[in-house]
Amino acid sequence: xxxxxxxxxxxxxxxxxxxxxxxxxxxxxxxxxxxxxxxxxxxxxxxxxxxxxxxxxxxxxxxxxxxxxxxxxxxxxxxxxxxxxxxxxxxxxxxxxxxxxxxxxxxxxxxxxxxxxxxxxxxxxxxxxxxxxxxxxxxxxxxxxxxxxxxxxxxxxxxxxxxxxxxxxxxxxxxxxxxxxxxxxxxxxxxxxxxxxxxxxxxxxxxxxxxxxxxxxxxxxxxxxx
Amino acid sequence: xxxxxxxxxxxxxxxxxxxxxxxxxxxxxxxxxxxxxxxxxxxxxxxxxxxxxxxxxxxxxxxxxxxxxxxxxxxxxxxxxxxxxxxxxx
Numbered sequence: 063x064x065x066x067x068x069x070x071x072x073x074x075x076x077x078x079x080x081x082x083x084x085x086x087x088x089x090x091x092x093x094x095x096x097x098x099x100x101x102x103x104x105x106x107x108x109x110x111x112x113x114x115x116x117x118x119x120x121x122x123x124x125x126x127x128x129x130x131x132x133x134x135x136x137x138x139x140x141x142x143x144x145x146x147x148x149x150x151x152x153x154x155x156x157x158x159x160x161x162x163x164x165x166x167x168x169x170x171x172x173x174x175x176x177x178x179x180x181x182x183x184x185x186x187x188x189x190x191x192x193x194x195x196x197x198x199x200x201x202x203x204x205x206x207x208x209x210x211x212x213x214x215x216x217x218x219x220x221x222x223x224x225x226x227x228x229x230x231x232x233x234x235x236x237x238x239x240x241x242x243x244x245x246x247x248x249x250x251x252x253x254x255x256x257x258x259x260x261x262x263x264x265x266x267x268x269x270x271x272x273x274x275x276x277x278x279x280x281x282x283x284x285x286x287x288x
Numbered sequence: 289x290x291x292x293x294x295x296x297x298x299x300x301x302x303x304x305x306x307x308x309x310x311x312x313x314x315x316x317x318x319x320x321x322x323x324x325x326x327x328x329x330x331x332x333x334x335x336x337x338x339x340x341x342x343x344x345x346x347x348x349x350x351x352x353x354x355x356x357x358x359x360x361x362x363x364x365x366x367x368x369x370x371x372x373x374x375x376x377x378x
Contacts, residue, residue: 179378240377
């Protein structure tokens with residue numbers, strides 16, 4: 063079984079630590095969202111909680127996939143800028159393929175759900191159509207890595223523009239922090255798209271994600287402890 | 289157009305109305321201040337009494353609704369939740 067690794071060798075395992083941190087933050091926000099839903103019984107709040115839970119689960123699958131890649135490495139070959147990894151465990155390929163597929167599908171769905179609940183106006187047909195397109199883009203991104211990140215960049219662009227307008231309406235620090243954190247996540251996905259230029263873009267992307275999720279955590283602590 | 293209040297908004301409006309009146313308020317004034325029908329106010333009040341957030345009491349033969357100590361903590365928790373949701377534009 064062979065897989066493509068986009069991370070520079072020195073970054074192996076560091077990204078896993080980052081992602082464990084992302085799981086912790088997104089679970090925290092999801093749990094808080096669920097507490098709010100229990101009180102409000104508002105469906106928007108339920109979906110808000112679910113979307114962060116989906117992000118947490120997706121990162122858990124990415125961690126699993128990265129573990130599978132980094133610790134089952136038999137031999138690596140450099141092909142252009144990418145590293146082709148040959149593994150001696152043939153059946154572990156299932157973990158790689160399934161893990162990556164679930165990671166991509168859940169991440170895209172999570173940000174799409176966030177976009178839906180923040181922009182509010184949508185019909186059921188739009189939702190079904192977009193879920194179908196997300197599924198298709200996830201399936202095809204198994205072959206073309208960049209499709210997944212392009213889809214996310216587009217969803218995050220709309221989400222960021224909504225969050226910026228939300229901040230512009232009433233300029234508050236917490237609104238700015240949420241907008242800024244999603245901007246960082248957007249830039250992170252953008253950097254992942256640039257991996258074909260240099261594998262260091264993977265590190266840049268992960269650092270942007272780290273900044274984004276850290277700001278989300280900071281905002282959560284700021285708002286919930288005041 | 290202002291969007292419909294959800295349950296958190298309604299509970300927050302009830303409790304902050306009591307708080308603004310110095311911690312106790314007459315039921316009719318609360319109905320007016322929280323902009324709720326008699327039926328809706330009664331159902332929310334029942335829930336809040338069961339949670340121990342408010343109490344009904346009689347002062348000089350007049351009925352009052354009083355916010356409890358845990359009610360004061362609860363309203364600050366609601367404020368945080370509202371701020372959190374607003375930061376996401378919800």
